[in-house]
Structures are given as C-alpha cells and as structure tokens.
Amino acid sequence: MEVITIETPQLGDRTYLVHDGASGVVIDPQRDTDRVEKAIADAGVRITHVAETHIHNDYVTGGLQLAKDHGAAYLVNAADDVPYSRQPISDGDTVQVGTLTLRAVATPGHTHHHLSYIISDGDREAVFSGGSLLYGSVGRTDLVSEQDTVPLTHHQYASVRRLVAEADEDAGLYPTHGFGSFCSSGPATGADSSTIGEQLRDNHALTDQDEDHFVRELIHNLTAYPSYYAHMAPINKAGPTPPNLEVPGSLAPEELRSRLEQGEWVVDLRNRVAFANHHFSGSASFEYGDGTKFTAFLGWVLPWDEQLTLVGERQDIENAIRDLSRIGIDNPDAAIGSGPDELAPAAPTSSYPVVGWDEVLRKPEGEAILDVRRTDEYEDSRIEGAVNIPLHELLRRMDQVPAGRLWVHCGSGYRASIAASLLQRAGRDVVHIDAEFGGAEKAGLKMADD
Template sequence: MDVITIDTPQLGDRSYLVHDGTSALVIDPQRDTDRLEAAVRNAGVKITHVAETHIHNDYLTGGLMLAKAHGAEYLVNAADPVDYERTPVADGEVFQVGDLSVKAVATPGHTHTHLSYIVSDGQGQAVFSGGSLLYGSVGRTDLVSDDDTETLTRNQYASARRLVAEAVQDAPLYPTHGFGSFCSSGPAAQVDSSTIGEQARDNHALTDPDEDHFVSELIANLSAYPAYYAHMSPLNIEGPGPADLTVPESVDAGELGRRLNDGEWVIDLRNRVAFASNHLDGSVSFEYGDGSSFTGYLGWVLPWNDKLTLLGTHEDVENAIRDLSRIGIDSPDTATGGGPAEWAHGVPTAKYPRVGWDEVPRGSTGDEVILDVRRTDEFETSHIRGAVNIPVHDLPSRMGDVPPQRLWVHCASGYRSGIAASLLQRAGKDVVHIDAMFNEAESVGLPMAES
C-alpha cells in the first residue's frame, strides 16, 4: 500500500491518494483536482473509488467531479442528503480497491454522519480519520449548530475510542484536518505524522478518562471560525462544479478607478510593508505571501460573493485565484503588475504609518486608541491595558463601534492588523499599523492586562 499526501497548507488540510500499484482510492479531494490528477499520472494508477469522510465545512470538494472524470465509485455516507448520485456508505461496509480492503467506520462528532476509513493490504493498515481523530486533538464539534455541540462532542469522545479499538496500534493515521485548519479544536500537535498507538498515548481525547471533563474543556476552548463556512456544506450537498483557474485579462485603468470610486472590493496582494507605503486609495490589503492566511481571512472578512478585483504579480494573482476557488469564490477580475503605477493612472494613492512596539503610546489616551483586532478569546487571555477589541472579521459590520480617535492597530503578528488598517483607512479612519509580534509588547514597557 502506498499513500500519497496532497497538502493544502492554505486551508490546513490534506487529501490522500491510496493505491496498490494499480488501483487507487482518493480521500477528501479538494476542488482543484489537477494536483491529484498529476499524482495519479505519476503513480501510473487508475482511480476506482473516491471517498468523503464528511460533508466539508471549510472547502469545496472535488470528489464528485473526480469520480465522474474517472468513472469511479463515489463513496458518501448514505445518511447525507446529497443532490447527486453516489455509492451510499454505511458503518461497517467494506469495499475492495484492487488488493486493498477499505472499511467504513462511523465516527460522528465533527458532523453527525462522519465516516473514517481503515485501509488494509493484508499486511498492515492505514487509518483515514477526516475530522475525527487528529494529531493531538479532534475535529471541532460546533459547526453543525449550537444545539448539537454537546451531543457531537460526546460523540467525538466515543468515536476516537472506537477508531483506536478498530485499528492496529502501528497503523499510520492520516487526518484531513489539523494542519492549521479552523476545523480542528484543542491542543493540536505540531507533528507531520503519527500512528494510532501514539495518539492512544498522547491525544487528550483518548487520555482524559472523564468524558464530562473532556466535553466541558473542549467546548470552552472552541474559538471563532470563518464566516464562509456557512456556505460550504450547502454547496457540497449540491455538488460543486469545476474551478476556473485561468487568469483573466487585466481590467483597464479607467474601470479600476471606477470600481474604487464605487466602493467595490479591490484587493492588493502585495506584502503589507509595500501596501502601507503606497497603495491605490480605497483598496484593501490581503497580503498573499505563501497564501497560508490569505484564503481563510479574505473569506472570513469580506461579504460573501461580493465582486472582487485582485491586484498583484501574475504569479500571486494566479495562486490567489486557485486558493479562492477552493472556498467557492470564483472568477475574480484582476490587474497584474508590480504596483499602483502599473495598475492605474490618475487614481489617487494613499499610505499610512507602519511602526513597531517602541513607537506605540503607553496605553490609550484621549487622542490615541490602541485597537486590538485579534479574536475575542485571544484578547481575553492577555491584552494591552486600555486597548479596544474588535476582531478583524467583525470590522466591516462594526465600523460604527470603532473609536473616532487615531487608531494604533495590532494583532498577534502584523498580518491581521495589516488587513484591519486598510479596512479602517478605507472607511476614513486615521490609522497606524503596528507590524510586530504581540508577545514582544510587554518587553518595551506596554502595560498588560490578563483575565
């Protein structure tokens, strides 16, 4: 048995190609299936089965398209109310993929209908746990509804134990979530691989003997998750279509100016340093970089399905289009080039100060306010005394709550505060971007408050 991992660090997820040298099973494929197609060609195998562990909340699946393209069976839980033909799967069913035996194991918790798959080649096993058992933790249990969270958390506790009981101790564990995904919960381990036995020894879902304690602790530590999640499950139930990954022709300077004047979302992909020093007035900073934070925060902060225009180098625009397609944001317009002078002529430009902690006022004053745009749970753990907290993902809907004074904006690292500073300036606020690590603030004398 050979397992090939298709990593999507931009969303903190993994897909898997499992094969015996001839026949292959794909588990939890992302919407941009060309990466999997390349892996299949390189392995010289034929996809006979595509399986979903659950109806995903954090990305659009490529499973239906991949199964159709290869004439493969599409394994989806029989209890999922999908709008397309699939091979309905129930707990305990076994499928043959060439020489591989694939057993479905009901592991509710992340969703009510979650399945894991234990794959055996007669000599060993591999466990594909989706959003059930993760490295060091489990998938979050609050994505279905508030009313279901406690029940699903108890299910997750039981499911982790069942999965460990069903598999051999040395079986490698291959979760879909847990590599930075907001679908994970608890103290996820920063490791790249693990086994069932290692998780039985170290995972808090398996080492905590008190179910009530586990449930209360996990629920208490659940934090906010991206707003676009609300749209993923319904689209996955319908069956997503293919992604269009082509880079369109650049919009002309006049049209770009019109969009800025009309208040449309014009997204600058350059690094936040370049943006702070010079950008098209009214544009918003979502630094692309390696893309690891870009997709989640853009999908979280901006209104769903509003028209977007991306500004950046051809490479960054091309990568951003791919990343956004995974969460159903399709066909944005673009303007490629190195900066404002190449994107538009005669469009006003703007800038704002970018500083470190040593330049920040010591506490809020009448004319200066420190604005903390981290999540509420981060703020409650520790914050600068006197700071105001409005999470970056709430800013568009809470501009009326923003203090009128000059705003010194910070987050944990500078990435989210770069987004926030651009949104605030776009709304007419006087901003300073604190581009520094929060854990260094106290060392320069800023007074801290802790709950």
C-alpha cells in the same frame, strides 16, 4: 499499500491517494483536482474509488468531479441526502480497491454522518480519520449548529475511542484536518505524522477518562471560525462544479479606477508594508504569501458573493484564484502589475504609517490602541487599555470603533494590516503596528493584570 499526501497548507488540510501499485482510492480531494491528477499520473495507477469522510465545512470538494473524470465509484455516506449519483456507504461496509480493503467506520462528532476509513493490505493498516481523530486532538464539534454542539462532542468522544479500538496500534493515522485548519479543536500538535498507538498515549480525547470533563473542556476552548464555512456544506451537498483557474485579462486603468470610486472590493495582494506606503484609495490589503492564511481571512472578513478585483503580480493572482476557488469564491477580476503607478496612474492613492512597539510607547495620549485579534486571544493576554474588535467583526462593528487616530495591532501584523486598510477605507486615521504581539511587553508596554 502506498499512501501519497497532497497538502493544502493554505487551509490546513490534506488529501490522500492510496494505492496498491495498480488500483487506488482518493480520499477527501480538494476542488482543484489537477494536483491529484498529477499524483495519480506519477504513480501510474487507476482510480477505482473516490471517498469522502464527510460533507466538508471548510472547503469545496473535488470528489464528485474527480469520480466522474475517472469513472470511479464515489463513496459518500448513505445517510447524506445529496442529489447526485454516488455509491452509498455505511458503517461496517467494505470495498475492494485492487488488493486493498477499505472499511467504513461511523465516527459522528465533527458532523452527524462523519465516516472514517480503515484500509488494510495484508497485515498493514492505515486509518483515514477526516475531521474525527487528529494529531493530538479531534475535529471541532460546533460547525453543525449551536444546539448540536454538546451531543456532537459526546459523539466525538465515543467515536475516536471506537475508531482506535478497531484499528491496530501500529496503523498510520491520516487525518484530513488539523494542520492549521480552523476545523481542529483543542491542543492539536504540529506533528507531521502519527500512529494510532501514539494517539492512545498522547491525545487528550483518548487519555481523558472523564467524558463530561472532556466535553466541557473542548467546548470551552472552541474559538471563532470563518464565516465562509456556512456556505461550504450547501455547495458540497448540491454538487460542486469544476473551478475556473484561468487568470483573466488585466482591467483597463479607467475600469479599475471606476470600481474603486464605486466602492467595489479591490483586494491588493502585495506585501503589507508596500501597501501601507502606497496603495489605491479604497482598496483593501490582503497580503498573499506562504503562512498568511490569505484564503481564510479574505473569506471570513469580506462580504460573501460580491465581485472581487485582485491587484498584484501575475503569479500571486494566479495562486490567489486557485486558493479562493477552494472556498467557492470564483471568477475574480484582476489588475496585473507591480502597483498603483503602473496600473492606474490617475487613480487617487493613500498611505499610512507602519510602526513597531517602540513607536507605540511614544504615541500621543488619548489615541486608542485597537486589538483585532480573536476575543479568546485578547482575554488571554492584552495591552492595558486596548480596545478589542476582532478582525472578522470589524466591518459590522465600525460604529463601535473608538474616535480619533487608531493604532492597530494583532498577533503578527498580518490581521492588523487588513484591519488598517478597512479602517482607512471607512475614512479613519490609522497606524499599522507590524510586530509580533509577544514583543509588546518586552518593549515596555503595560499589560492588563486580569
């Protein structure tokens, strides 16, 4: 048995190709299946099955299309009501994939109908746990509904214990979520691999012998998650279409200027400091790059299902189109170039200052510091007197933003850059604090006592 991992670090998820050298199964494929197709071709195997652990909340699946393309059986929980053809699978069912045996294990908790899969090849086992057992923690349990959260958390506690009881301790563990995904909960580790035995020793869901304590602690520590999650399960249940990953032709300068003047969403992908120094008036800064969580924040912050125009270099636009397709944002338009002077020289431009913590120490008295981190981050540690409006709430809470000039910060500078651009777009005077939050106290800013 060979397990090939196809990572999607932008969303903190993994897809797996598992094969015996001739036949294989793909587990939890993302919508852009060309990456999976390459892995299949490189392995030289035939795909007989595609399996979903659950109807995903954080991305659009490519499972249905991949199964069609390969004439493969599409394994989806029999309890899920879907309109498309699939091979229903339930707890305890087994499927042969060449010499591999795949067994479904019901692991409700992340969702009601969540399945994990134990795949065996002779005396070797591998566990594919989706959003159930993660490295160091478990998948979050509050994505279905508020009223379901407590019972699902109890289910999650029981599910992961049942899963490890049915697997060998030396079995490799292969979760879908938990690599920076908002679908994880609790103290997830940064590990790149693990086994069932390691989780038995280290995972709080397995070491905490008090179920009620586990439930209370997990729910207490759940943080906000992206609003676009609400759209993922309906898309996946309906049966997603293949994405259009083609880069459109670049907009003419007059059309780009018209969209800015009409208040449409024009998203600038350039470096956040370059944006602050010179950008189209009315545009929004969503820097594209490794480690930025561009996809999650754009899908979380901007209104759903409104036309987007992406501004930036061709490679960034191409990558952004792919990333956005994974959360169901399709067919954005594009203005391809290095900046405003090239793309629409006659369009109005703006700028705002970018500073570090030393400059904040010298800010005029009475000008507000706006903290756009999540509420839990703010409550854990904050600058004395700072006002907290989380980035994902900013557009609907503009009327609560303090008057006057605003000094905007977050944990690293990335979210603050988005917030500063949105505030300026709304007519506010802003200063972008592009600095790690941990440096504020070191620079001499006073932190709140409580």
